[in-house]
Amino acid sequence: MAQFNHILELFGRFSLDAQTSPDIVACDLLASKIHGATIHPTDVRYNASTTENWSQTAWESPTCIFQPNTVQELQTAVPILVDSNASFAIRSGGHMPVPHAASIDAGVLIDMSSIGGTQYDVEKNVVVIGAGQKWGDVYPELDQYEVTVAGGRVLSPGVGGLILGCGISYLSDLYGLVCDNVLNYEVVLADGSLVNANKESNADLYWALKGGSNNFGIVTAFTLQAYPIFHIWGGTKVYPFEALSDVLDALAEFQTDPNKDPYAQFNINAYVTNTTFGIVIGLTYLKPEEAPAAFAPFFRLDENWNTILDTTGLRTIHNLISEYPIPSIPRVEWTTTSFQPTQSLYKSIREIFATSPAVDELRGLTAGTGIFTLQGISASAVEAGKLHGGNALGLEPVAQTWFHTDIGWWFPEDDEIAHNGIRSLTDEVEALAKAQGKYLRYIFMNDASIDQQVIEHYGEDNVRKLREVQQKYDPGAVFQRLVPGGFKLPHLS
Known part of the structure; x- marks a missing residue:
């Protein structure tokens, strides 16, 4: 009987540990704090969302999927993930076939697909694009104005992943790479604050995001220069x-x-x-x-x-x-x-x-x-x-x-x-x-x-500068520790 009770005790500890693992705690808190935005494995939407990534090499099984409908919901969610010490991934379009880059096992997948919209400002000749958009969502909106942006050469990739990785465009020889054409990044930082990064405000973060991927925060919107090419x-x-x-x-x-x-x-x-x-x-x-x-x-x-x-x-x-x-x-x-x-x-x-x-x-x-x-x-x-x-x-x-x-x-x-x-x-x-x-x-x-x-191939000076930006905007290294996927900043020698 004593041996049986010991087994029951071990099982109880195991169950308690499983129930209180950081990812489960985070999923429960997200579900309780933000109504209707958390998708669990029992939800009918779960399978379709976990297989959204176009290559099966990137399919994984997150503990839950958090799908914010507003930037404010994302601002609430990020500190919950940080305080729970839960690992997470961020997905815009899920085009990259690299495992873990846009999904995660035993963690929270932040699905940005509802952070959408493409708005063209005729007077300023700029386009604001939500990070959940795919390029197939963007170009039809711009057709009515007979303008375009330096953007993806295929319709299915997500806006966020392509831009934060640098991006090649048909306009690149004229105007630079896709990241070079971003006038402003709207970013949620690890503490939940919302900042804009551009030439005048947070200029160091603005520079770092042009090729710096998911290492500093979660970009919610990109403002791009428009061009009269149709x-x-x-x-x-x-x-x-x-x-x-x-x-x-x-x-x-x-x-x-x-x-x-x-x-x-x-x-x-x-x-x-x-x-x-x-x-x-x-x-x-x-x-x-x-x-x-x-x-x-x-x-x-x-x-x-x-x-x-x-x-x-x-x-x-x-x-x-x-x-x-x-x-x-x-x-x-x-x-x-x-x-x-x-x-x-x-x-x-x-x-x-x-x-x-x-x-x-x-x-x-x-x-x-x-x-x-x-x-x-x-x-x-x-x-x-x-x-x-x-x-x-x-x-x-x-x-x-x-x-x-x-x-x-x-x-x-x-x-x-x-x-x-x-x-x-x-x-x-x-x-x-x-x-x-x-x-x-x-x-x-x-x-x-x-x-x-x-x-690492950006060069030692640029890596050092990227690390300085990370330490300034993410001093807790949240996007290094808790976001394991994607291409991370190398350690300084």
Whole structure:
């Protein structure tokens, strides 16, 4: 009997500990303090919300989901989480496939989807966007005014994650990266206070949020500069995979042109497995000019290759962005590196993807779809960011390629093979760039893998400055301790 009573005592302690764990305490307090905003696992809304993230690699099982309807509710909630010592994650659109970045196990998921709205101020020519919006919510609102913002190139990503990771836009060569075009951040800090960060107020926080991700507070709204860009030329040209050498030659010529037209943008995706998909070239010219001369290197491809598909033509920028859907493969991971483009380097990269054993491993996965993506950032994009007050990224003002390797597959048991395969390919490309003296240290957060040290690559001085900002606005290091996901600030040496 004594042994049985001892077992009961242990069970009782276990039950009490489980009931009083920080995440359960926080969930109960949130439910009692803020009516209707807390979703528990027994709620019919729970499953749909936990699978909102577009890649299953990011699906997790939070203890509860807190979905504030107002900024004031969020201000009430954050001190509850801090006082409970409960871990939490913050989700805008849930586009990043990195585990833990926008969800959490045994913690509270703050779902920002109800903090929405897109308001265009005609007199000031600015747009205020709620952090719960997706880019597919933003562009239709701006169409009626025939203006746009430096924003996402796909409709499904969330506004918050893309901007706080820096963000590439079709407008970047003209006006800088997406984060460079934010005029004001509205932020809830760890103590629940609401502050604005801009050039005049909390300017150090304003700088830090341009690439600093979720390390300082929860951004609830972004004010972006608007631009009178609406009617453009652009679309997609698809070539057989066998055209890759010629495509890369054309790209090198386009990127290294000393008089590159800042209105001309490209994005190239080459399918290295399932090569029947070929090479997808996205061309965008930010004026309604038919077949602009800036793309002459790409147009010459048609002399030797027949296009599988060609959608280029005059259209609106929203219509162009709508053309790029997200693939339906359930599990996705990606990695990235950066370098200065040259014809020689591109030729060597082609050889890597033709001969690397990692490609065969990825091809062997069920539905293994491997893609490498070439994204161009010009020196003018970096200089435009400096004119807008600078950012935390530590970019060099040179023409550069942000190289991205992407793999999609079906089954969780293949996760490790997929991860190791694309990291191996990216490491090979990075080693090649270093050997040719063209490597750049910057890692693009929006395309990074979970084990890439993104912020460390911003440079020692910027990391030190980011830490100083964190210590000022989050002295308790709440967003370092209690928000484990995403790319965190490295420790100072």
